[in-house]
Amino acid sequence: MAASSRGFSTPFCLKPRRFDSSPLHHHHRGFEFRKSRNRRRFLDFRCCSDSVVPIRRTTGSGKSAEKKAEEWRFDPKKSPHRVRIQATPALPFGSTQSQFVSKQEKFYPRCTPRNSGPQSRDTPPKRDTGIANEKDWGIDLLNENGNESGTNEDGSTWYRESGEDLGENGYRCRWTRMGGQSHDGSSEWKEMWWEKSDWTGYKELGVEKSGRNAEGDSWWETWQEVLHQDEWSNLARIERSAQKQAKSGTENAGWFEKWWEKYDAKGWTEKGAHKYGRLNEQSWWEKWGEHYDGRGSVLKWTDKWAETELGTKWGDKWEEKFFAGIGSRQGETWHLSPSGDRWSRTWGEEHFGNGKVHKYGKSTTGESWDIVVDEETYYEADPHYGWADVVGDSSQLLSINPRERPPGVYPSNFGSTPPPPDDVPPDM
Template sequence: MAAPSHGLTAPLSGKLKNVNFRIGFVELGKKKKRVFVKCCSSGFNGSGICIEKCENWKFDSRKINHSYRVKVQASSSTMPFASPKSRFVSKQEQFFPRCTPRNSGPQSHDAPPKRDTGIANEKEWGIDMSNENINESGTNEDGSTWYRKSGEDIGENGYRCRWTKMGGQSHDGASEWKEMWWEKSDWTGYKELGVEKSGRNAEGDSWLETWQEVIHQDEWSNLARIERSAQKQAKSGTENAGWYENWSEKYDAKGWTEKGAHKYGRLNEQSWWEKWGEQYDGRGSVLKWTDKWAESELGTKWGDKWEERFFGGIGSRQGETWHASPSSERWSRTWGEEHFGNGKVHKYGKSTTGESWDMVVDEKTYYEAEPHYGWADVVGDSSQLFSIQPRELPPGVYPNIDFGSSMPPDDEPPPNR
């Protein structure tokens, strides 16, 4: 048997609309081969330059009459050709292919946002602000039109906003997309990055997505704070379906962190809601909670909620699961835990069917006293936000900071503390 060869043979190449793939073979033995596929999806980086983002997938294969039969091992949800309905490209990309000849107009490089995606960091948005004022438009070979604009707005107290807008529509106006990027700053140290994307397609699907990242100095603690938020919504044009999400994150330089989300969705006869939040004071105290509920058009409702509060191994958990019928009959089960910090936990609960329990058990207490993603992480992911350059401050001019509108009453502590 010949010694295994790990040299890569000349790759095969091909193209599936906006997805380029290259297949290579690694010799593992006389009759065995391992196949890898490098799949590259291409798109514009905001400056009219077509770039590729590549991923490697591994496959099993065997040689059959000088061709190769490929069995996918990766999850189908990660493959660009996973959906038979979309077949290689999203609905929006059917009107706006990702790569066209250089010097053409801007192309839509976004699809309707996915649910439960949270707040992406700035590296995933590909914001590339233009340093020049641009105002241009045109028509593509397929009859679709496009435009691209950029500019700068100046205001009081050193306010500066640099922005870029772009968009387009299909030849018949049935499909349309818009996108706007911006960065803001002033002399108080305030800096902001933002994106807004929206669109609709020929099937009537529509979507809107916004994202913001802000750094400023807290007027009460004088600490630097970073705040991030995202709003995402989409609506189906062919069925009674849609969803909405609002995400928020707040951090300060001493470890105080607050995160939360509010989600809503509907699919034909069912609707659902979800809210959750978590707060860390940076000194070991933590609060977490969630509340979910849903209902059908027939009137059936159900839900689940819980809350936990801990500090130094001492704290509590409590929650409720419930169900209500169209005739207003209601079932619920409530439960609670008291953690004493000495290895003892008091557990109790009851339900509307008569069950109940009340006991003290030996049990270790586990909770997360610090966020898995905190101040150091968000600072590391916010290099573009920090790099925003404010207008030059003239000699003898000082920032005008107005505390009047946000001053709390004398009997109340500063907010978020």
């Protein structure tokens, strides 16, 4: 679920295209490791100028919002540069089964023994892909505990282990981990899958993967899905989270993402993401969040900014709050030059719920507006992906069988909430 699901295009002028890693263009917004004829390829996001004036928006979530990306316009008389805003499409989250097909399996599938060990997983995760559903991870825990290892025909080695850990309060964790490395040790990969449960009704499904290739590119990602009872409302809640990162072995480049989604049985929903990236002289950040209280109140916000080592900085942020057709939107677009000159434009909208909208704003170049227009207010009071959807996509999580609880024994920490994941990306 990418950030575009909030119904807004990126506030920066980004026009993605492919280019080889050498030579590097001066302005890049993100990158992705890929193998193509022994050359890495990056995603090049060309950053344009700022100075954009938002006009009427169509907000909302879901597929309809993706089709109705936020509209923008520019005023060549008031803006220092011509600006073109283009929404960046979300990158699909492919199945891990298709991503991790080795060369041996691809070209010689009939020569690979059926009972051989796991093949090499030498593909890093993709950027801006959100939280995958459990079916895309293909979590398959072995029913029997055991250890095995072996050597493939190309000299690469592998291992696979599985087991079960037991603890207090009915805690049980079933896990399987595997890994391997090339014959010369220049590349390696590790994976671990698990499911957890206890007598409080807590259930967890998770995956962690990491790897390194011969070029020195490294990556790490984890995904978790949790079912528990909220300690305040006593409602069933499902929480999903994902963290991903990748680093280049030859460039000063890397990226990190953290995504989370929380749902309860009465429609309360919270979603958000934190992202960071760097490509040589330029760094960028992004944070966004959505909150639905299940009774019609909605809060959405986004904050994005970037900078170069030369001192140029630019960014965009906005926030909206609505309930029963009444609410407000406000935001700011800004730019800071290396010499310290700062340009900014602030804007706001007040929606009264009666077809009237008060629009106002100003910029450091002297422009301003303050008008009331007749305009129908539209917003989504419910997330396009909610409780019923996440329950339908969490069949493996819900099917986890906890240990049998002895008669007369009760959970000691009933309704406890798991701690939130750490914000700090490891080794970034």
